[in-house]
Amino acid sequence: MVQSATIKDVAQRAGCGVATVSRVLNQTGPASAKMREKVMVAVKELDFHFSEVGRSLQSSTTRTIGCVVPSIENPVYADAVQGAQEVCLDAGYQMLLICTNYNAEMETHAIRTLISKQVDGIILTVGDVNNSEGLDLLRSRKVPYSLLYNTAPEGQISWAVDDHAAAAKVASVFHDNKHKHTGFLGLDFLSSDRARQRFEGFAEGCASHNMTPPALLEVDDDSDDLTPRLEAFLKQHPNITGIFASNDYRALATIRSARQLSIDVPRDLSIIGFDGIKVGQMIDPTLATIATEPRALGAGASKTILSMIDGSTPPELPSMDQTFSFRDGGSLTPLVAESEDDGKVAAFPSSNDQTHRQVKIQQERPQ
Amino acid sequence: MVQSATIKDVAQRAGCGVATVSRVLNQTGPASAKMREKVMVAVKELDFHFSEVGRSLQSSTTRTIGCVVPSIENPVYADAVQGAQEVCLDAGYQMLLICTNYNAEMETHAIRTLISKQVDGIILTVGDVNNSEGLDLLRSRKVPYSLLYNTAPEGQISWAVDDHAAAAKVASVFHDNKHKHTGFLGLDFLSSDRARQRFEGFAEGCASHNMTPPALLEVDDDSDDLTPRLEAFLKQHPNITGIFASNDYRALATIRSARQLSIDVPRDLSIIGFDGIKVGQMIDPTLATIATEPRALGAGASKTILSMIDGSTPPELPSMDQTFSFRDGGSLTPLVAESEDDGKVAAFPSSNDQTHRQVKIQQERPQ
DNA sequence: ATGAAAGCGCTAACAA
DNA sequence: TTGTTAGCGCTTTCAT
Numbered sequence: 001m002v003q004s005a006t007i008k009d010v011a012q013r014a015g016c017g018v019a020t021v022s023r024v025l026n027q028t029g030p031a032s033a034k035m036r037e038k039v040m041v042a043v044k045e046l047d048f049h050f051s052e053v054g055r056s057l058q059s060s061t062t063r064t065i066g067c068v069v070p071s072i073e074n075p076v077y078a079d080a081v082q083g084a085q086e087v088c089l090d091a092g093y094q095m096l097l098i099c100t101n102y103n104a105e106m107e108t109h110a111i112r113t114l115i116s117k118q119v120d121g122i123i124l125t126v127g128d129v130n131n132s133e134g135l136d137l138l139r140s141r142k143v144p145y146s147l148l149y150n151t152a153p154e155g156q157i158s159w160a161v162d163d164h165a166a167a168a169k170v171a172s173v174f175h176d177n178k179h180k181h182t183g184f185l186g187l188d189f190l191s192s193d194r195a196r197q198r199f200e201g202f203a204e205g206c207a208s209h210n211m212t213p214p215a216l217l218e219v220d221d222d223s224d225d226l227t228p229r230l231e232a233f234l235k236q237h238p239n240i241t242g243i244f245a246s247n248d249y250r251a252l253a254t255i256r257s258a259r260q261l262s263i264d265v266p267r268d269l270s271i272i273g274f275d276g277i278k279v280g281q282m283i284d285p286t287l288a289t290i291a292t293e294p295r296a297l298g299a300g301a302s303k304t305i306l307s308m309i310d311g312s313t314p315p316e317l318p319s320m321d322q323t324f325s326f327r328d329g330g331s332l333t334p335l336v337a338e339s340e341d342d343g344k345v346a347a348f349p350s351s352n353d354q355t356h357r358q359v360k361i362q363q364e365r366p367q
Numbered sequence: 368m369v370q371s372a373t374i375k376d377v378a379q380r381a382g383c384g385v386a387t388v389s390r391v392l393n394q395t396g397p398a399s400a401k402m403r404e405k406v407m408v409a410v411k412e413l414d415f416h417f418s419e420v421g422r423s424l425q426s427s428t429t430r431t432i433g434c435v436v437p438s439i440e441n442p443v444y445a446d447a448v449q450g451a452q453e454v455c456l457d458a459g460y461q462m463l464l465i466c467t468n469y470n471a472e473m474e475t476h477a478i479r480t481l482i483s484k485q486v487d488g489i490i491l492t493v494g495d496v497n498n499s500e501g502l503d504l505l506r507s508r509k510v511p512y513s514l515l516y517n518t519a520p521e522g523q524i525s526w527a528v529d530d531h532a533a534a535a536k537v538a539s540v541f542h543d544n545k546h547k548h549t550g551f552l553g554l555d556f557l558s559s560d561r562a563r564q565r566f567e568g569f570a571e572g573c574a575s576h577n578m579t580p581p582a583l584l585e586v587d588d589d590s591d592d593l594t595p596r597l598e599a600f601l602k603q604h605p606n607i608t609g610i611f612a613s614n615d616y617r618a619l620a621t622i623r624s625a626r627q628l629s630i631d632v633p634r635d636l637s638i639i640g641f642d643g644i645k646v647g648q649m650i651d652p653t654l655a656t657i658a659t660e661p662r663a664l665g666a667g668a669s670k671t672i673l674s675m676i677d678g679s680t681p682p683e684l685p686s687m688d689q690t691f692s693f694r695d696g697g698s699l700t701p702l703v704a705e706s707e708d709d710g711k712v713a714a715f716p717s718s719n720d721q722t723h724r725q726v727k728i729q730q731e732r733p734q
Numbered sequence: 735a736t737g738a739a740a741g742c743g744c745t746a747a748c749a750a
Numbered sequence: 751t752t753g754t755t756a757g758c759g760c761t762t763t764c765a766t
Contacts, residue, residue: 002509004482017737022761029762030735051428052484057742064463064484067756071449073662082438085466094480097464099452113461117419117431142369150440155614252649259651279646282619284626285445285761295440321451373743384753389745397751398745421743423756 004052005046011323020144025050032242035074052223056118063303064115065093068124068134069148070102076275076294077125080148084123090308093120096308108133115141121305125149128193129158146301157304159297160254162320164201166290169326170244170272171214173207177213178243179270182206183215183233185254186246187222198246215240222249227257234263241270242334248273248280248289255285255331266333276327284331292324356367372413373421380409391415423485432460432672433481435491435501435517437469443661447515450665451490456675458485475500480509481705482732488672488702489666490517495560496525511675513668518560525670526664530561531568531689533657536693537611537639538572538581540655545702546637547611548581549573550600553613554589565613582607589616594624601630608637610701615640615647615656622652622698632651636711643694652697659691 009136011018012216016035023029024039031039042048042079043056056062065088072078085095100109104127111134112202121144129150152158159320161215174182184202199216206214219229251261251273255265265268265285273280300315307314338339378385383402390396391406400408409415413478423429425611432455439445444585452462463486465477471494478501481489489674493499496517505512519525542550551569553562566583582604586596601607605731612618618640622632630636643658667682 001487001511002507004508007761011737018760019737019739019762022737023736026761032735035735049483051759053420053423054429054742055761057744057758058760058762060420060742062420072439072445073442074447075440078439080438081464082466085464086468089465093485094446094463094465096461097448097452098456098461099449101453112416116416117461120368141371144368144539224646233458249645251647252646256649257652268603277646278616279644279650282623283617283646283650284623335753338557343649374745375743378753385744386746386754387752390752393745399751402752418743421758422745424760425744425746427758468736 004051005048006051007048010039010042010048013039013046020106033104056143060118061094061120062118064096064117064119065115065302066096066098066111066122066124067117068098068100068107068110068114068126069120070125070127070201071099072097075277076292077149077296080298081299084148084302085298087299087302091302093306102127104133106130110134111137115143117212119143119176120309121145123148123301128152129156135207144305146308148297148301149194151197157295157314157317159301159304159317160206161290161297161323163197165206166274166292167201167244168205168208168323169324170274170290171202171211173272173332174206174242174244175203175209175211175325176334177242177332178216178268179217181237181239182211182242182244183217183237183240184244184246185217185219185250187250187294198244201248202244206245214244217243220251222253226250226253227260230254230257231261234261234269242332243271245271245273248275248277248287249291251287251331252280252283254288268329270333270335271331273331276314280327280329288329289327290324291327295322317352368460369542371418372415373418375411377406378414378416380413381405395637427485427580428487429485430460431463431484431486432443432669433465433478433484433486433489433491435467435474435481435493436478437467437492437494438466440463440566442644443659444516445625446661447668447717450662451515451669453667454666454673458669460673469494471495471499475504476658477501478504482510484511484680486510487676488512490668496523498519500625512673513671513675515664515668516561518564523572523631524681524684524685526671528659528664530564531571532687533659533691533718534568534611535572535575536576536691538569538576540639540699541573541609541611541637541694542576544609544637544699547578548577548582549609549611550584550604550607551611552586552617552619554586562613565611568638569611574579579641581611584610586617589620593620594627596629597621597624601628601636602657609699610636611638611639611641613641613713615642615644615654617645618656619650622654630715633698637700637702638698640698645693647694647696655696656694657691658694664690686705 007018007021021039023356024031024036039284069081072081072245075152088095099311100106100110108127125144125148126135147158150158184199203214217233218255242253245254251271254271258265258269265271273287273289276289280287280289303315374388375387387402388406391398393402434448435507438450455462467473474493474597481636492515493502493691500636514525516527517525553566570581584600610621612621618638619640625632625636632638640654643656647654647656668684719733
């Protein structure tokens with residue numbers, strides 16, 4: 001890497017002191033027209049640009065924002081980071097990105113690194129908001145930070161989907177469509193804040209609509225073959241008519257597995273996903289889901305950070321129910337109950353015989 | 368942001384000079400056991416960490432790699448960046464990410480910025496390899512860089528899919544499945560290197576298999592409603608039996624549009640996509656596509672950069688045909704030709720009447 | 735209006 | 751073995 005021209009080179013070439021060059025270029029002090037001219041010429045000739053490193057050392061500001069997320073292979077984070085990055089760039093900041101792969105140690109290390117690099121602020125998603133070494137570090141160092149996709153602990157700012165409310169909304173949608181017996185498909189839901197919020201919100205929503213408590217289908221790993229698990233699950237809970245999958249990929253996987261089991265979606269089983277990924281609307285049936293706006297959340301987090309840095313008034317967080325919306329899709333269909341005696345009788349035949357299942361439902365359908 | 372302890376503070380506390388602290392911490396010179404001890408204690412007490420900014424100024428190295436890609440909303444780039452980032456992190460480097468939104472000005476600006484920040488190397492995808500201001504800049508400044516997803520100009524290194532060969536492979540797959548009349552669906556294909564490569568490779572592949580030259584369906588924008596365009600296209604080219612979409616999203620959109628036109632995929636029309644996104648295998652029909660490995664490419668680009676920086680032997684580029692593989696899927700079906708007289712007669716009924724189309728094909732199918 | 739010089743945190747050459 | 755100091759590129763007093 002060839003040595004770039006420094007301010008000294010410019011000064012020399014322009015025949016003046018470095019201070020003059022600095023003043024001219026930064027418009028931070030007086031300068032005669034001829035000096036300005038000479039400096040500008042020298043700058044052009046040398047194609048001079050300030051070294052941000054020198055600047056940073058002197059100003060103890062780096063115009064860099066750190067961003068720590070689990071993985072941008074997850075499009076939710078990718079989009080959020082993209083949104084955050086754009087806002088930073090517009091404000092003349094660059095973004096240092098570190099992905100932690102859902103690893104707590106990496107998380108702490110990443111934050112340490114970013115502090116060492118003296119980023120002016122950090123946007124981050126942590127594994128556990130209530131127990132994060134990195135977060136403690138940030139607080140003790142008074143580094144501005146803004147949480148992203150974490151449930152905000154009291155008094156803190158987090159740009160996140162209200163998982164609890166969104167999941168409750170799913171329950172209410174199922175209820176509106178006459179589904180009474182539902183299941184929740186989640187991954188690792190006991191160790192992840194977000195998954196737990198979704199399950200609890202869903203369960204509470206079901207309860208408040210007098211639906212049966214959702215049955216839980218927990219998968220260990222997304223690479224698992226879902227089909228046998230789903231089969232066993234449906235055998236065990238034969239009257240389930242709707243499944244809430246904790247994200248869209250798992251919803252798609254569920255549809256696929258159902259198909260392999262000759263269970264038609266939505267005729268025999270309704271599915272609702274979470275996130276609102278783009279492909280959900282490009283497939284058949286389209287995916288009913290909770291649509292979220294990762295870009296907007298990322299952008300918001302950036303705006304919060306920038307306002308903390310320059311002391312301007314922070315952007316307002318969206319109200320809880322603005323962080324998501326239900327998006328209808330072909331994977332959800334209203335259920336026409338066979339009998340309605342007090343809701344005690346299953347709205348769905350309890351036989352697990354697929355043929356029967358299909359036939360019954362076909363009968364139930366409007367046409 | 369509270370002021371962190373500096374090396375001076377540590378020296379003071381340990382009762383020694385700054386050089387000693389530096390030597391101890393960097394293990395870069397002699398130090399008595401007791402001095403080492405005193406320093407370590409002071410470091411612990413102050414929770415001292417080096418300021419990378421100070422270090423960078425002095426060493427003119429930042430342990431930072433710049434990464435410039437169009438957009439990480441495109442999962443291909445997101446995955447590549449993730450792969451690149453992981454390799455950097457493992458080597459103790461951080462990554463500055465700038466997305467250009469497919470904008471050439473942004474691209475140049477991004478590169479200038481990264482140079483100002485004195486990144487030690489840059490991984491980048493440019494719009495036009497043969498005419499890039501940013502690339503010129505990098506060359507004149509002798510900044511190590513590695514191209515990603517660009518067709519490598521002679522003598523340069525680029526971690527990319529061989530679009531031309533991959534597209535030719537698609538033609539040969541169509542041929543193996545007895546398709547003779549095909550179409551190419553592309554976006555902005557004349558101004559983008561990659562799209563052009565894919566079209567040309569496909570066209571050449573068709574030619575070499577004595578298929579008719581592919582008909583071109585160019586869309587202006589992914590948000591376009593494809594359905595009417597596809598309808599007009601198929602009306603104009605009634606004997607087309609297979610479409611190669613220039614990426615998987617467009618392939619999915621094509622399937623959806625076909626469905627709206629009562630054209631069954633793959634019965635009436637086979638579709639092959641490009642990229643190999645995850646959802647391609649989760650939907651029905653599964654998507655036949657060119658599978659690529661963005662992570663591996665990103666990781667490779669990082670390794671190249673790192674080797675340029677430390678002067679070690681660079682990783683070997685994968686051979687052209689290792690950069691992709693054809694992945695079969697339900698969206699492609701073999702065609703059973705109606706007549707085979709010298710391949711001059713369409714393998715597909717030329718009527719554009721959908722019903723007829725379906726009926727004809729149903730007759731043709733094995734069962 | 736301009737320049738000389740101090741100092742940001744660090745490393746490395748040189749002295750002791 | 752240890753400390754002093756120059757200097758990396760820049761901004762900012764403080765003289766002039």
